[in-house]
Amino acid sequence: MANGYRIVIGLEVHVELRTNTKIFCSCANRFGAEPNTQVCPICMGMPGTLPVLNKKALEYAIKAGLALNCNIASFSKFDRKNYFYPDLPKGYQVSQFDLPIAHGGWINITGEDGQPKRIGITRLHLEEDAGKLLHEGTDAFSSLVDYNRAGVPLIEIVSEPDLRSPEEARQYLTELRNILRYTGVSDVKMEEGSLRCDCNISLNPVTTDQYGTLVEVKNLNSFRAVQRALEYEVERQAALLDSGCQVKRETRSWDDSAGVTRSMRSKEKAHDYRYFPEPDLVPVAVDQAWVETIRQDLPELPEAKRKRFMQDLGLPPYDAEVLTASQELAAFFEECLAVYDDAKTVSNWVMGELLGYLNQEGLDITASPVAPKQLGELLQLIADGTISGKIAKQVFVQVCQTGKDPQTIVAEQGLRQISDSSQLEGIIAEVLAAHPQVAEDFRSGKEKALGFLVGQVMKATRGQANPQLVNELLRKKLQ
Amino acid sequence: MKIAVTEVEYVAHLARLALDEEEKVGFTRQLNDILTHMDRLSRLDTEGVPPTYHAIDMKNVFRADQTRTWLSRAEALANAPDQENGCVKVPRVVEE
Known part of the structure; x- marks a missing residue:
């Protein structure tokens, strides 16, 4: 599809922090409330109000920075990014320009050769979210604005242009989401907008090291959309270059139903944000001891857990990856393992029967009707010859449906294996x-x-x- | 002259300011005076002087992460020129 070209991709990811309150005021930070019921004079941009930084938001940004192997800045400040848009009550967004809270990090993905590939993280900074524009329910000439989201704390994570394919971009995004979910700083749900992603992509002939013309792609609402939009851009840009045309530097919007990107003319001229230091907020000097306290507080992160599952428990890479997709699933697996000490068998049952059942019922692992201990006991019943593997699968479904312990179900229904x-x-x-x-x-x-x-x-x-x-x-x- | 009238017009447009011809000329002169003064300041030896990021010498002013209700929705929307369904109503923004 893009023979002869090097693909260069960098991602800008915005993540809403799961604090109780907004970044600069005491309004609730909660998704799904009635419009404009979580607002105050500060986040509505009333004259004469003063913002004050939420310490929890700063702590979460530092925590995320540490989890992404960043350096935490000992001195950091806020700046105003000026532009006009109805979702921005003040006419500027409070963000960080030249002194972000964290920089110089990295995460690992699996490269095309199966070896770990390090993707650099340029910077991570704190900023406030904007309100939400709603177009439905009005006449064709109006938009409605809900400011509940205005002032919700965000971190923006900018990657280095290290990604070389849409598949690598998908992997990076998945790993980034898993890491952040492990730290607990965000619920990172793309469908609720608590994780949002913009992509920068360019192509250049492999005969040169010079980057091609950069195109920014926005309006990506799912992991699949990110990959599809990038694949589309690779084709589009390669076709242009093949025919001797130039790629135009622009921002394009992904149309998910049509499966194409389209030029966003409205965004072209507005890139002069005239950043200047935010006079209403004083700088932040982060104490190294505090950073160390936060570091101590980090949980075991996905990569370390995967390694441990492979090296200590002897699981194949695929199993380790599936089981560590969320902390809760990994915890389920390990609790089950504490009852029944055969990692591969437990893994097979968790990935097969358990995830199969949860998927079918549309349940999250946190809502599993089976307790880890119950699954462990079920496997024990197979191992000691009480029931066959085949019967165990039936018992498993019944544990799911009734919540009864496997032993009880086996006794009540006389399912005990005949070994006499x-x-x-x-x-x-x-x-x-x-x-x-x-x-x-x-x-x-x-x-x-x-x-x-x-x-x-x-x-x-x-x-x-x-x-x-x-x-x-x-x-x-x-x- | 460090900046011309065209730059004043550009910045005025970004800031949504409507300036008449007299104001454009006036602001061009004033902004050039300020920039000239900046040049004078730049000639000072500031070797070893840490940069100033804020006019007042304070840092680390924080809030605890505790909610507080402040405005009712009616109060929050009281100043809006137009509203509908509990939202502020604005001219449609066209994204192409």
Whole structure:
């Protein structure tokens, strides 16, 4: 698709911080409230009001910075970014320009060769979110504005132009989201807008090191949209360059239903923001001891957890990746492992039966109807021969539906595996009597015939016979 | 002259200021005077003097993360020129 070109992608990611209150005032920071019910003179931009920085927002920004391997600035300040838009009550956004709270970080993704690839993070800064423009429910000439979101604390995370394909961009975004979710500073939900992503992409011939003309892509509302929009841009820009045309430096908007990007003419001229220091907020001097306290408070992050699951527990990379996608899922796995100490078996059940059931029911792991201990006990029942693996899958669904413990379900419904040969011998005799020809076939060397007979015994015992034992007994009988 | 009338017009446009011809000329002169003064300040030896980021010598003024309700919705919207469904109503912004 883009043969002969180097793809260069950098991402700008905005993340809303999960504080109780807004960044510069005491209004609630909560998604989904009635319009304009979480506003005050400060976030509405009334003259004469003064903003004061929420210490929790600063702490969260530092925490995010540390989780992304950034340097935390010992001295930082706020600036005004000036532009006019109805969602911005003051006519400027309070942001950080030349002295961001954190810079110089990185995260690892898996490169095309399967080896870890380090993606640089240029900077991470604090700023306030804008309000929300609503277009529905009005005449064609008006927009409605809800200022509940105005002043919600944001961090903007700018990557280095280190990403070389739409797939790498998707990986970077996934890893970034997982890390931030682990730290607890944000709920990072793209569908609720608490994680938003703009992309910068350019192509240049592989024969040169010089970057091509940069195009900014906005309006990306899902991880899939990010990847699709970038793939579209790669094709579009490569086609232009192939035909000898130039790529225009511009901002383009992704149209998800049409699957194309379109030029946003309105954004072109407005890039002169005339930043200047925010006189209403005093600078921030972060104490190194505080930074260390926050660092101590960081949980084990996804990459470290993945490594531990692979190296200490011997899980394959795929399992480690799936299980560490969220802290809650990883915790479920580990709690289960504490009851039943076979990592691969636990992993198979968590990824297969559990995630399958949760997906089907549209549930999050935090709402799992099965407790880790219950799954561990179920696996224990298979291991000690109480039930077969097949019956266990039925018991699992019943644990999900009733919340009862696996032992209780097995006892109540008499699902206990029949491992007593005296109990099975009668049934085996009946099966052999009913299928004399098959028995004869086996005796004359048809190994496959045995499988049929085992199946008949299993059927007669409603799956409860211990299949291995049935096998043994049948062989003995047919000798 | 460090800046011309065209630059004053550009900045006035960004700031949504409507200036008449007389004001444009007046502000061009005043802004040039200020910039000339800046040049004079730039000639001072500031080696070893830390930059000033704020007019008052304070830092680390914080708020605790506690909510407080301040305005009712009716009060919040009282100054809006127009409103609908609890929102401020503005001329439609066209994104192309």
